[in-house]
Amino acid sequence: MALTDIKVRTTKPLDKPFKLTDGQGMHLLINPNGSKYWRLQYRFEGKQKVLALGVYPMVSLGEARR
Structure with a gap:
């Protein structure tokens, strides 16, 4: 299920x-200190x-989706 701005703000x-997770490898990493980082996981040459x-x-x- 795709993320919404409300879900991101209130988590x-x-x-x-x-x-x-947002789909197609994109996710928001939330650390215990409250910091939130956008990440994209992908494969390149099998790695x-x-x-x-x-x-x-x-x-x-x-912006992260673009």
Whole structure:
């Protein structure tokens, strides 16, 4: 299920880092200190890679999807 801006804004941190997935490899990593990072997971030449897209709220949900 795709993320919504309300879900991103209102999600509270837990004791361990966790991900809110948006689809097609994109997710929001939420750390225990409350920081939120947009990440994109993909494969290149058979290896798993992660691309950092930015920090929420400096990079919005719409910007991360572009």
